[in-house]
Amino acid sequence: MIDAMGHSLKLILDFFFQHTHSYGWAIILFALSVKVLLSYPTQKQFESMKEMQALQPLMKKIQDLHKEDKEKGQRETMELFRKHKVNPFSGCILLLIQMPILFALWKAIEMSKDAFKGQTFLWIGSPLADIAPFSGWIGKDLAGPDMPLLLLYGVSMYFSSMMTPSADPTQAQTQKMMAYSMPIMLVVMFWMQKFACAFVLYWLVFNLLSMVHQYFIMKQPPRLQLVEEPPAPVVQKRFAEVEKKKKKRRKRSY
Numbered sequence: 115m116i117d118a119m120g121h122s123l124k125l126i127l128d129f130f131f132q133h134t135h136s137y138g139w140a141i142i143l144f145a146l147s148v149k150v151l152l153s154y155p156t157q158k159q160f161e162s163m164k165e166m167q168a169l170q171p172l173m174k175k176i177q178d179l180h181k182e183d184k185e186k187g188q189r190e191t192m193e194l195f196r197k198h199k200v201n202p203f204s205g206c207i208l209l210l211i212q213m214p215i216l217f218a219l220w221k222a223i224e225m226s227k228d229a230f231k232g233q234t235f236l237w238i239g240s241p242l243a244d245i246a247p248f249s250g251w252i253g254k255d256l257a258g259p260d261m262p263l264l265l266l267y268g269v270s271m272y273f274s275s276m277m278t279p280s281a282d283p284t285q286a287q288t289q290k291m292m293a294y295s296m297p298i299m300l301v302v303m304f305w306m307q308k309f310a311c312a313f314v315l316y317w318l319v320f321n322l323l324s325m326v327h328q329y330f331i332m333k334q335p336p337r338l339q340l341v342e343e344p345p346a347p348v349v350q351k352r353f354a355e356v357e358k359k360k361k362k363r364r365k366r367s368y
């Protein structure tokens with residue numbers, strides 16, 4: 115199936131190449147086309163992220179109240195999502211759609227590397243590729259690896275991760291660590307595996323387009339109106355009890 119999709123994507127790239135006479139621009143136009151096709155699920159993903167960000171204070175209260183019973187805390191958190199019609203798995207759905215496209219594009223480039231050999235784009239294939247100390251780091255064509263493009267891709271991954279709000283307040287620190295580690299891991303892996311920079315170019319352009327899309331969505335006012343009280347009477351009562359105990363402990367400390 116991936117092979118068939120790879121052949122189909124190669125035909126699309128060839129179509130763009132016929133009009134631009136550059137596989138670099140063909141890759142960019144393909145990334146733009148995919149972004150347009152996925153604009154609706156992407157919109158839903160970012161809206162869901164924004165709504166979950168608005169619910170974070172309530173989620174934090176639920177987790178504080180159920181530190182000893184995490185299973186109950188998870189149930190009440192899911193009830194909070196259901197009540198406010200928020201889908202915490204919207205990002206997974208978009209990822210499942212994107213992964214076959216990424217694998218198919220990688221396959222299309224691998225099956226047709228001869229078509230990308232000799233193809234230059236920006237600094238890729240420029241005289242810098244043969245001048246020390248840049249020799250070996252600058253790609254000679256779109257079929258080989260290119261370190262500057264990989265570094266730009268890693269930077270885009272970092273800023274994309276930092277723009278994405280954490281769904282779980284307790285995971286904010288973990289997400290911050292992943293924002294640093296994941297780009298480094300991917301850059302090293304892509305360089306070691308000699309990934310074609312044509313593939314990296316697609317992912318970089320798609321990341322940049324997604325970041326612009328996310329920026330404008332996050333600027334819009336949230337659909338949810340944040341409720342200061344916990345979502346259920348039982349939780350409200352538990353929260354009041356916890357606050358009362360905290361006040362007693364503070365008085366004793368004095």
